[in-house]
Structures are given as structure tokens and as C-alpha cells.
Amino acid sequence: MSCAVNGHDPAMCGTTTVSPKLVLEAVNVTVAVNDISILNGVSVSAANGELVAFMGPSGSGKTTLLDTIAGKRTPQSGFVKLNGTPMDGKLRRKLGFVLQEDTFFADLTLWETLYFTSMVRLPESMPKAEKVQHIEDLAESLSVKKCLNTRVGDMFKPGLSGGEKKRASIICELLTDPDILLLDEPTSGLDYCTALTLVQRLRNIADEKNKIIIFSIHQPSSQMYHMFDKLLLLTQGKVAFFGDRSDALPYLENVGFKCEMHYNPADFLLGILKSDESMINMLTDAFSNRDGATPLKDRDMNDKSVCLSLAVTNDAFILEERDTKVQILEHNSFDQNSVGETTKWSTSFSTQFRMISWRTFKVSRGRILHPYELLQSILLAVILGLVFFQIPQTIDSVRDRMGLLFITVAHWTFLAAFDAVTAFSSERGVITKEIKAKAYRVSAYYLARTLTELPLVLTLPVFFYAVAYWMAGIHGVSQFFISLLVLLLSTLSAQGLGFMIGAACMEVKFAGFITQTLPAWFSWAKYLSFIFHPLSAMSLILLQDMQPLPCNTLSIDLFPQCLTNATVVITGNDVLLRAGITLPIYCYITGLLMFFLLFRILGCVALSVRFKDPK
Numbered sequence: 001m002s003c004a005v006n007g008h009d010p011a012m013c014g015t016t017t018v019s020p021k022l023v024l025e026a027v028n029v030t031v032a033v034n035d036i037s038i039l040n041g042v043s044v045s046a047a048n049g050e051l052v053a054f055m056g057p058s059g060s061g062k063t064t065l066l067d068t069i070a071g072k073r074t075p076q077s078g079f080v081k082l083n084g085t086p087m088d089g090k091l092r093r094k095l096g097f098v099l100q101e102d103t104f105f106a107d108l109t110l111w112e113t114l115y116f117t118s119m120v121r122l123p124e125s126m127p128k129a130e131k132v133q134h135i136e137d138l139a140e141s142l143s144v145k146k147c148l149n150t151r152v153g154d155m156f157k158p159g160l161s162g163g164e165k166k167r168a169s170i171i172c173e174l175l176t177d178p179d180i181l182l183l184d185e186p187t188s189g190l191d192y193c194t195a196l197t198l199v200q201r202l203r204n205i206a207d208e209k210n211k212i213i214i215f216s217i218h219q220p221s222s223q224m225y226h227m228f229d230k231l232l233l234l235t236q237g238k239v240a241f242f243g244d245r246s247d248a249l250p251y252l253e254n255v256g257f258k259c260e261m262h263y264n265p266a267d268f269l270l271g272i273l274k275s276d277e278s279m280i281n282m283l284t285d286a287f288s289n290r291d292g293a294t295p296l297k298d299r300d301m302n303d304k305s306v307c308l309s310l311a312v313t314n315d316a317f318i319l320e321e322r323d324t325k326v327q328i329l330e331h332n333s334f335d336q337n338s339v340g341e342t343t344k345w346s347t348s349f350s351t352q353f354r355m356i357s358w359r360t361f362k363v364s365r366g367r368i369l370h371p372y373e374l375l376q377s378i379l380l381a382v383i384l385g386l387v388f389f390q391i392p393q394t395i396d397s398v399r400d401r402m403g404l405l406f407i408t409v410a411h412w413t414f415l416a417a418f419d420a421v422t423a424f425s426s427e428r429g430v431i432t433k434e435i436k437a438k439a440y441r442v443s444a445y446y447l448a449r450t451l452t453e454l455p456l457v458l459t460l461p462v463f464f465y466a467v468a469y470w471m472a473g474i475h476g477v478s479q480f481f482i483s484l485l486v487l488l489l490s491t492l493s494a495q496g497l498g499f500m501i502g503a504a505c506m507e508v509k510f511a512g513f514i515t516q517t518l519p520a521w522f523s524w525a526k527y528l529s530f531i532f533h534p535l536s537a538m539s540l541i542l543l544q545d546m547q548p549l550p551c552n553t554l555s556i557d558l559f560p561q562c563l564t565n566a567t568v569v570i571t572g573n574d575v576l577l578r579a580g581i582t583l584p585i586y587c588y589i590t591g592l593l594m595f596f597l598l599f600r601i602l603g604c605v606a607l608s609v610r611f612k613d614p615k
């Protein structure tokens with residue numbers, strides 16, 4: 001007799017069988033958001049070798065339950081345990097979670113994707129050849145070997161098919177050989193055959209590797225249905241049934257819902273889970289009161305399910321009726337040491353840094369150093385160079401020079417900042433998935449990302465400035481190199497700002513500003529502008545030693561001293577003073593360096609906060 005169907009907690013069952021090494025339990029889990037109940041006292045359990053399906057209509061709470069088991073959501077009450085020990089960060093390392101959405105870098109090939117995962121997530125002690133072999137074996141067993149060199153792709157770039165991506169996600173998790181594999185709707189969007197093959201593969205993995213596999217599924221076919229060991233029927237966040245799959249139909253027949261012959265049991269079950277409110281309440285109440293109120297009929301093995309015959313008619317899927325005896329959960333026999341062996345990181349900081357740098361370079365190279373971007377930068381520089389061609393050394397052309405500097409600084413700082421914001425938001429899904437899975441440290445990611453992109457981010461401004469500076473004839477050679485350094489530093493600090501914004505709050509708009517008409521009480525605000533510092537420093541470098549220039553009629557507006565004395569000459573300092581640049585150059589460079597460091601540190605802090613472990 002099955003315990004679960006009779007309403008006993010499997011853990012409490014009195015019959016004797018084997019003691020499994022791992023038993024995962026979610027007990028009385030209640031989740032609510034803004035006082036709206038999403039899960040209401042849900043309890044499930046699973047042991048080694050079991051394939052457990054969560055079924056229920058859309059919005060019934062399947063993903064929420066998987067998230068809670070994976071530790072991505074903290075329940076209001078109830079708990080998740082592994083062999084009686086509450087799940088914590090360390091125990092969760094035994095768990096792999098395949099999300100509903102497949103998140104990858106579109107430009108990497110499947111091989112590169114799996115290679116990266118194996119290099120950062122498999123132990124350092126494992127030889128590289130063994131890791132490569134592991135990838136090939138898994139690719140073979142999930143039938144994606146032929147597309148290892150195919151680009152993953154996305155909605156804009158063709159690449160792997162939906163089914164291949166799904167299998168790639170599963171391989172990424174299986175690479176680390178987790179004891180428990182959670183999958184959120186692994187068959188969604190797949191055709192019948194691909195979905196069936198996938199569930200068959202999961203069945204094999206559970207059997208051969210003795211894993212706990214739990215997944216949510218919307219509309220399984222009859223063949224798929226008969227591969228499950230355990231079934232959870234969820235509706236409106238409540239349990240309508242949980243227990244051995246083979247007990248589901250007899251139980252429901254007992255409470256008044258009979259599945260007709262030749263009917264797909266999954267369709268039948270989903271049909272009743274979607275019935276009217278009173279029916280649903282009756283079902284969930286019946287299950288929660290199953291111990292006393294509604295005694296089940298005696299059942300024998302021949303009366304397992306009126307629909308079972310459907311599945312065994314197909315020779316292609318020989319489905320054994322699996323031993324559904326409930327196993328005793330000997331919590332006390334749990335080998336805590338086996339969990340203790342699971343160290344926080346599989347690989348060292350340097351390996352993580354090296355591999356993330358390798359991947360960042362591959363991904364960013366195409367984005368930042370695209371020939372089109374290079375051509376665009378040079379063209380823009382040529383246009384500006386022509387507009388400001390060989391600026392004459394006259395007093396009214398000072399404004400032209402400062403205008404060119406402003407355009408240069410504004411263009412490269414905003415471009416770097418926006419690029420960092422958008423680039424981070426596009427890879428946020430992958431990074432979140434990997435950091436939550438403890439694939440690598442936030443610091444390793446941040447450092448690798450920052451340093452690897454340095455040469456890429458700086459190349460275009462160098463080309464641009466070299467063309468525009470010499471075409472406009474701004475100044476001499478030494479001034480070129482010093483002002484270029486300031487420009488590059490400002491580009492990097494703007495990139496840091498963009499990255500920080502991307503990591504902290506994805507939607508915030510931002511702006512630097514430069515104006516000479518700020519109200520006196522607000523004049524300090526210019527020091528907060530990341531454009532003000534580099535522009536001031538570059539103006540100092542390029543204008544301070546400017547030859548004194550005589551006033552002319554055009555300059556009267558700018559320099560009132562020209563009005564009182566026509567013979568007066570305007571020096572570089574007058575120009576700088578007029579532009580509000582009054583501090584020594586080191587102040588502006590220091591301000592710029594502070595922005596650079598501040599944005600980098602805040603970016604790292606924002607990432608760490610975002611990926612902080614839930615307690």
C-alpha cells in the first residue's frame with residue numbers, strides 16, 4: 001500500500017524498505033505576495049532515482065514552488081529540507097536548476113558555452129581532457145553532439161533550435177553532476193517527439209545516475225505521464241494530489257472523478273484542475289483531509305489506473321510499472337560529511353578570472369570593435385575635423401576649440417556609459433543564473449569584465465581623437481598625448497558609471513552636465529558631473545599656454561575687458577576663467593580618478609548586493 005495516497009507523509013510511513021541517501025522535502029510551504037496567497041501549505045518529497053512532475057494550470061504556483069525549493073524565494077512559512085537538514089547555501093550546491101527561459105550568450109557556440117561552464121564549475125583537480133570528455137558524453141547522450149559548433153543564437157541571429165537550447169541548458173546543469181535537478185517546464189515550446197525524447201532522457205538520468213529530478217510540465221502526453229514516479233497536482237496554490245503517480249487516478253476516482261478508458265490521464269487531470277471554484281475547493285479540501293474524512297477504497301495493483309493501458313500499447317516506449325513502494329526516510333542516517341565536501345567554489349579566483357576574461361573577450365570583441373563601429377568613429381572624427389579644420393589661433397576660435405573638446409568628451413563618455421548599461425542588461429540573465437549557481441565569484445566577474453574590455457573600449461576613442469585632433473590642429477604632440485590620457489580615463493570612468501547603473505538599477509536614466517549658468521547655491525553640482533572634470537583638465541592642457549590674443553569685436557561678448565580697453569590681450573587663463581575652470585589641473589584629474597574608482601567600487605558593490613545569497 002502506498003502511504004502518500006492515503007494521506008500519510010511519506011516520511012512517516014511505517015513500512016520497511018531501503019534507506020535512500022538523499023530525500024528532499026518541502027513541508028507546508030506557504031508563499032504570499034502582497035497578501036495574495038500563491039502557495040498554501042504545499043508539501044512534497046522526492047528521493048533518489050525519482051522523476052517527480054508538478055502539474056497544474058497556468059498560474060497554479062509550479063514555478064513558485066520550484067523557486068522555493070531552489071532557494072530563490074523565501075516562504076512565509078514552511079521549510080525545505082534535504083535529509084531533514086534545512087536547505088542552506090551549502091546544501092543548495094547539490095542542486096541544479098534549469099530555468100524556463102534558456103539564457104545564453106547568443107554569439108558563443110554551444111561548445112564554447114559548455115566549455116566555459118565545465119572550466120568554471122568542475123573541480124580544478126579534474127584534468128582538462130576529462131572535462132572535455134564529460135562535455136562530449138553529455139552532448140552525445142542528449143543528442144546535441146552534431147551542433148556543438150553551432151552558434152547558440154537568439155531572436156536576431158539564427159542558431160540552435162528551441163529543443164537544442166533546452167537540452168543545452170540541461171547539459172550545463174548536468175555537467176556539475178548535481179544530486180537534484182529542478183527543471184521549470186523543460187518541454188514548453190517543443191514538438192511532441194522532442195518533448196517525449198527529453199522526458200525519456202530525464203527518466204534515464206534519474207534511473208541510471210540515481211538523481212532526484214523534479215520538473216513542472218503543462219500538458220504531458222500519455223507516454224510521458226507514465227514515466228513519472230510521483231505527481232503533484234497543484235491548483236490555485238493548493239495541493240489537489242501528491243503521491244505516487246500510479247495512485248493519482250485511483251485516488252481521484254475515489255473522491256468522485258473517474259478517468260474514462262482511452263483518455264489521456266494528463267488531460268483528464270488538468271481538466272478537473274481547471275474546473276469551477278467549488279469543485280477545486282472540494283478537491284483540495286479532500287486531499288488535505290485525506291487521513292480521516294474520505295477513506296479510500298482498497299486498491300490492488302490491477303486497479304492502478306484506468307488509463308494505464310493507454311501507455312503500454314506503444315512498443316516504442318516500454319514502460320515498466322516501477323516499484324512504487326514508499327521508502328523510509330531515515331533522516332538520522334544522513335551523511336552530513338558528504339555535504340560538507342561541497343566547497344563553496346569549484347575553481348580558484350584565478351581560473352574564474354581567466355575563463356570569464358576569455359568569454360568576455362569573445363563576446364565583447366564583436367560588439368565594441370565591430371568594423372562598422374570603427375568606420376563610424378573615424379567618419380565622425382573626419383567630419384568634425386573638417387568642420388573645425390586647422391582652427392586659427394584667434395580669440396573667437398577659442399570657443400571652437402572648447403566646443404570640439406566638449407563634443408569629444410561628451411561623445412565618448414556617454415557612449416561608454418550607455419554601452420556599459422545596455423551590454424550589462426543584455427547579459428544580466430546569464431550572469432544572474434551563473435552567479436546564483438555559484439559558478440564564480442562576483443569579484444572575479446567584475447574584475448575580468450572590467451580589465452578585458454579595457455583595450456576594446458579604449459581603441460575607438462584613440463582612433464577618433466588622433467584624427468580629429470590633428471585635422472583640427474588643436475595643439476602640439478605632448479599636449480595630444482596628455483589630453484588623450486585624460487579622455488581615456490574619462491571614458492573608463494563613464495564606463496564604470498554605466499556598469500554601476502546596469503548592476504544596481506536597470507531602468508535609471510542619467511546625465512552629465514556642463515553649464516556656466518548654474519545658480520550660485522547650486523554651483524557645487526558641476527563637480528558631480530563626470531564630463532566637467534575631463535573637459536576642464538583637457539581645456540587646461542590645451543589652452544593654458546595659449547598665445548595671448550588681441551580682442552576683436554566678436555570677443556567683446558565673452559570678455560568684458562575688451563570693451564573697456566581695445567588693446568588688451570586675452571590669455572589662456574582668461575579663457576579658462578571665463579569657462580569656470582579655476583582649479584589647478586591635478587584637482588580635475590583627482591576628481592576624474594575619484595569618479596573612476598567610485599564607479600568601479602560601487603559597481604562591484606551593486607553586483608554583490610544583487611547576487612547576495614538569501615539567508
Ligand SMILES: Nc1ncnc2c1ncn2[C@@H]1O[C@H](COP(=O)(O)OP(=O)(O)OP(=O)(O)O)[C@@H](O)[C@H]1O
Pocket residue numbers: 033038056057058059060061062063064065
Ligand atoms: N512577485 C509576484 N507578485 C505577484 N504575483 C506573483 C508574483 N510571482 C508570482 N505571482 C503570481 O503567482 C501565481 C503563480 O505563479 P507561478 O509562476 O508560480 O505559476 P505557474 O504555475 O508556474 O504558471 P505557468 O505554468 O504559467 O508558468 C501567478 O498567478 C502569478 O501571477
